[in-house]
Structure formats: structure tokens, C-alpha cells
Amino acid sequence: MKNKTFATWLTFLGGPLGLHRFYLKGFGDLLGWLLPIPTALGLYGIERVQQFGQDDQWSWLLIPLLGFTMAGCALMAIIYGLMTPEKWNARFNPLLEPDAEAGRTNWFTVIGIAASLMVGTAVLMAALAFSFQRYFEYQIDEARKISQ
Structure with a gap:
């Protein structure tokens, strides 16, 4: 029996590690095993910023992976939480009654x-702002080099 409330919180808190996918679909779920990859790459991007500073171009690409993964998992938590009990139980608890307690x-x-x-909104906006800011600052620096 898959509980909707538990799945919502597990998706929100452990989604970037794929924990909600394992809970809902089992350990054979490929996406559950792939979700930690962009999470780890994003964390590596944060580590690169701490080591090399904000001018590290790889961190501009890696950090948003973490933000987008976290935002996507927050979106899935919202989707799971807003599912009707009938739809939840039909999808994740097919042997239970449509209005069973697990889907309420x-x-x-x-x-x-x-x-x-x-x-999720804060993380998504922060990832976008960081990426675009660093990209446009890089473009300005390259334009200055060309003009000199």
C-alpha cells in the first residue's frame, strides 16, 4: 500500500536521490537510479565554485543541474499531493478500493x-539567475577583450 502523503514528502525531501521512485515503482526503476547523477554533478559544481571561484565555467553548467533536479522533484511532489484519491489508488494501489485511506x-x-x-520555486529561480548572470558576465568580458 503506497501512501500519498508519504510519497509527497519523500519526493520533496529525497527526490533528487530517486527515493520516491524506489518507493512507488521498486528498485528496478531506471529513472530512480539515474536521478542521483545530475544531483551529484550539481553538488560537484558547488564544490568547484568553492575551490576555483565564481569564474569557473564548468560550475555554470553543473550547478543548474542540481537546481533543475530539485525543482523537478518539487513539481512531482506537488503532482502527487494533488492527485485525487481515486487516481492515486488506481495508479499505485490497484488492489485497494478507489477511495481507500492511502490515497486521501x-x-x-x-x-x-x-x-x-x-x-521548488526558490531553487529554480536561483539556478536560472546564477546561470544567466554568469553567462552574461562572461559575454561582457569576452566583448571587452575583443574591443581592446
Whole structure:
């Protein structure tokens, strides 16, 4: 029996590691095994910024991977949390009644949806802002080199 509230929180908190995919679909889920890769690359990008500074071009590419993965998992948490009990149970608990307790929404589910919305939006906007800022600063520096 797959609980919607638990899946919502697991997707929000452990989604970048693929934990929600293993919970809902089992250890044979390929996407669950692939999700830690962009997460690890994004963390490596953060490490590169700490080692080499903000002018490291690889970090401009790697850090947004972490942000986009976290934002995508927050979006999935919202989708799971907003599913109707009938749709949830039909998809993840096919042997249960359509209105079984596992698919029902409670206040803890709503709090998970709200937290996913706030954090997911903040992470997505931060990743976009960092990437675009570094890219445009690089373009300005290259234009200065050409003009001199």
C-alpha cells in the first residue's frame, strides 16, 4: 500500500536521490537510479565554485543541474499531493478500493505541497539567475577583450 502523503514528502525531501521512485515503482526503476547523477554533478559544481571561484565555467553548467533536479522533484511532489484519491489508488494501489485511506489528502499532505511549491520555486529561480548572470558576465568580458 503506497501512501500519498508519504510519497509527497519523500519526493520533496529525497527526490533528487530517486527515493520516491524506489518507493512507488521498486528498485528496478531506471529513472530512480539515474536521478542521483545530475544531483551529484550539481553538488560537484558547488564544490568547484568553492575551490576555483565564481569564474569557473564548468560550475555554470553543473550547478543548474542540481537546481533543475530539485525543482523537478518539487513539481512531482506537488503532482502527487494533488492527485485525487481515486487516481492515486488506481495508479499505485490497484488492489485497494478507489477511495481507500492511502490515497486521501490530509493536512500533512497540504503542508508538503506548500513546502514543495515554495522551495521548488526558490531553487529554480536561483539556478536560472546564477546561470544567466554568469553567462552574461562572461559575454561582457569576452566583448571587452575583443574591443581592446
